[in-house]
Structure formats: structure tokens, C-alpha cells
Amino acid sequence: MKEIFKDVYHVGDSGCSVFLVDSNSEDGLILIDCGMSLSLIKRINKYGLNPLDIKHCILTHFHIDHIGACSDLKNFNKNVKFYAHYMDAIAIEEEGHDHKTAALWYGVDYRPVKLEKRLKGDIEILKFGEYDFQCIHTPGQHKPEIFFNKNSITKTVFPGVSERIRTLEPFVHHLPVKQACIHHRHEVCRTPPGKSIPCIE
Numbered sequence: 001m002k003e004i005f006k007d008v009y010h011v012g013d014s015g016c017s018v019f020l021v022d023s024n025s026e027d028g029l030i031l032i033d034c035g036m037s038l039s040l041i042k043r044i045n046k047y048g049l050n051p052l053d054i055k056h057c058i059l060t061h062f063h064i065d066h067i068g069a070c071s072d073l074k075n076f077n078k079n080v081k082f083y084a085h086y087m088d089a090i091a092i093e094e095e096g097h098d099h100k101t102a103a104l105w106y107g108v109d110y111r112p113v114k115l116e117k118r119l120k121g122d123i124e125i126l127k128f129g130e131y132d133f134q135c136i137h138t139p140g141q142h143k144p145e146i147f148f149n150k151n152s153i154t155k156t157v158f159p160g161v162s163e164r165i166r167t168l169e170p171f172v173h174h175l176p177v178k179q180a181c182i183h184h185r186h187e188v189c190r191t192p193p194g195k196s197i198p199c200i201e
Contacts, residue, residue: 003047007024009044009047015035015064015068023130023131026129027055027128029049029053029056030057030058030133031056031058034059035068036064038069040069041069052077055081056083057070057080058135059088059092061084062100064101065102067113071110071111071112082114082116083116083119084115085135092112092113092115093115094112121137123137
């Protein structure tokens with residue numbers, strides 16, 4: 001685990017890259033994707049953070065490497081609430097979509113979780129503590145993606161699959177992106193033309 005900026009952590013990689021934001025409020029910790037391993041998430045306690053303080057988990061999309069550990073996390077921490085775009089909701093909340101989520105390809109027995117909220121439209125803002133998370137729906141080649149902007153002194157984008165960063169271009173003038181693009185470990189980050197966004201692995 002590594003603190004990237006104040007309150008923003010790269011928890012580690014488990015299928016996908018998992019990130020964490022500390023809201024420093026009653027909203028607790030906000031997880032960006034679950035990955036496929038609860039044990040990875042639990043390791044945050046070695047850095048003085050309590051996994052039972054994870055109150056919210058924003059899912060970028062329904063692929064199994066991003067949602068595989070959701071059920072285990074919910075069983076461990078009953079208070080955690082999940083969020084995803086409505087176009088991903090059915091595959092997250094119901095059984096029988098293992099081909100769509102690639103659970104069959106990974107050989108994973110996915111157990112559904114209930115979403116606290118289905119995000120709608122091109123942009124929706126979730127407010128946790130002093131931070132605004134701009135959830136930007138950017139349909140990719142295969143499935144919808146959601147990007148996140150931590151709207152604070154440090155501006156951070158959490159794309160579900162980094163090659164889709166180019167689809168942010170129509171929104172880039174509305175995003176106060178100043179610090180970094182944190183990206184999926186399997187992809188090559190492509191910065192929108194004319195924008196200087198250093199990438200962090």
C-alpha cells in the first residue's frame with residue numbers, strides 16, 4: 001500500500017488496481033473498486049486504517065477483476081455501501097451474468113451484492129465528507145466505464161480502464177485535473193491532447 005497524495009492510497013493490485021480515499025469524516029473510507037481479494041483490502045490495517053471503516057465502495061464497472069471481492073467485503077463489513085452505473089447494475093446485483101462479467105474466464109464464482117445507488121446520466125456527484133466524487137460515465141468499446149475526480153486541493157482521476165482516458169476529452173474543461181491520473185495496471189495511460197497529467201503506477 002502506498003499513499004499517493006494526502007488521503008489517497010493505492011491499496012494494491014488484485015485483478016485490478018484498488019484505491020482508497022480517507023474522507024476524514026463520518027463517511028469513513030471510500031474504496032475505488034474491490035479487486036478480487038479481501039485479504040488485500042484488510043491489509044490497510046497495517047497502515048493505521050481500519051477496514052471496518054470502509055463505508056462506501058465505488059465500482060468503475062462490472063468486470064470480475066473489479067467486483068470479485070464485493071461479497072466477501074460485505075460479509076466482513078456489513079456497513080459498506082456499493083455504487084455503480086445503472087448500465088452495470090444488473091450484472092453486479094444478480095446471478096447469471098458470468099460470461100458478461102468474465103467470471104467464467106477467471107474461474108470465479110461471483111456472489112452478487114446490492115447497490116446502494118445506481119448512478120445515472122453522464123455525470124453524477126457523490127459527496128463523502130469534504131470531497132466530491134464526480135462519476136463520469138464514459139462508454140468504452142465494450143462496457144460502460146466510470147471515472148472519478150476527487151474534487152479537492154489535489155485533483156485525481158480514477159479510470160476503470162485507462163485507455164478510455166481519451167473519452168474524457170469532452171469533459172476535460174469541466175474537470176479540475178491538476179495532479180495525476182491513476183490508472184489500471186494492465187493498460188497504458190494516454191493523456192488527453194494538450195493536458196499534462198503525470199501517470200502513477
